[in-house]
Amino acid sequence: MDFTVFHMFEYITQIILLITAVSVDSFAASLAYGIKKVEIPLSSLFILSAISGGTLAASMCAGSFLCGLIPAALTKSLGAILLFGLGLFKLFDRSCDDQAQRANRNNDKLLTPAEAASLGIALSLDSIAAGLGVGFPLYALLAATAGSFFVSIAAILLGSYLGRKIACRSCKNFCWFGGVLLILLALCKLF
Helix, strand or coil: CCCCHHHHHHHHHHHHHHHHHHHHHHHHHHHHHHHHEEECCCCHHHHHHHHHHHHHHHHHHHHHHHHHHHHHHHHHHHHHHHHHHHHHHHHCCCCCCHHHHCCCCCCCCCCHHHHHHHHHHCHHHHHHHHHHHHHCCCCCCCHHHHHHHHHHHHHHHHHCCCCCCCCHHHHHHCCHHHHHHHEEEHHHHHH
């Protein structure tokens, strides 16, 4: 296999893992909203997705900048440690539903744009750490940012839809899945 094709495949795999990992919280929160029959209007959907994509882009830019200042081997190791630690934290994190509950402060069964912004910020905290840890080149950064925006929209819509269909309390916590994906991404960085 050609060296460039191999690296392209490696970046694509890492981008898919990263986008999926940072979108799991959005899916879990929207699933909780669907279970509670809370509407997510289009404006709130775009705010949540824009915050997710924007936060990931900013942190990946910072991570790429740091890669230029720190030796490549050290950057790779630090990124893998950061992603692995975040993955372990997410494995045991059960706050997705709590964040969704806190965001809909007025309990009006509608996620307003202001509530969507506060939820988007809360859900994007792991995107900051994950973006810093990956250190992608510019073309991969653009693909990850665009992918994050669209996958976030799909995750929110799917979570809300499934939540309405399932409507059971035992099906709402998928935070651990994002942790598994971040740990896989950390292992990809090491090898």
